[in-house]
Amino acid sequence: SLLSCYSLLIWCHVSIITLYSLTFLHHIRDIKDPEHPYSLEDLNVVNEDSVEINDELSHVRVTFTPTVEHCSMATIIGLCLRVKLMRSLPPRYKVDIRLTPGSHATEAAVNKQLSDKERVAAALENSNLLDIVEECLSPTLG
Numbered sequence: 001s002l003l004s005c006y007s008l009l010i011w012c013h014v015s016i017i018t019l020y021s022l023t024f025l026h027h028i029r030d031i032k033d034p035e036h037p038y039s040l041e042d043l044n045v046v047n048e049d050s051v052e053i054n055d056e057l058s059h060v061r062v063t064f065t066p067t068v069e070h071c072s073m074a075t076i077i078g079l080c081l082r083v084k085l086m087r088s089l090p091p092r093y094k095v096d097i098r099l100t101p102g103s104h105a106t107e108a109a110v111n112k113q114l115s116d117k118e119r120v121a122a123a124l125e126n127s128n129l130l131d132i133v134e135e136c137l138s139p140t141l142g
Contacts, residue, residue, distance in 0.1 A: 027088040028062065031080050032136045034073045043067055045077065050100075058092040060085060065100040074104050078114040079123055080136045 029041040052061040
């Protein structure tokens with residue numbers, strides 16, 4: 001029937017979106033937290049629900065939740081997420097990294113920094129910041 005075909009189409013669409021979310025999560029799940037010896041996924045900073053994909057528009061949004069409201073590393077975590085996805089995804093994708101609404105004391109300022117291409121580029125030219133990002137992105141042992 002038309003209704004069951006429609007239901008199957010909806011299920012397939014949701015399944016594809018879920019598959020995409022899991023695939024994108026695979027790229028970021030092992031990023032290490034800059035202050036703790038755990039991954040962002042271990043700390044529930046990112047999870048499957050953190051990733052939104054619009055493949056038609058080549059857009060990926062990752063929303064992350066710092067472990068504490070006053071996390072001083074929120075911008076670094078956002079940079080790590082952005083760099084990892086920029087290195088992992090085809091260049092056609094626009095990557096949008098944001099804090100989960102209400103999860104950080106300076107949410108608007110951090111989101112503004114993470115969405116400003118010039119600020120991100122300048123941050124990645126800073127060798128100290130880049131070293132921290134590279135350390136967070138380096139493979140874990142074991």
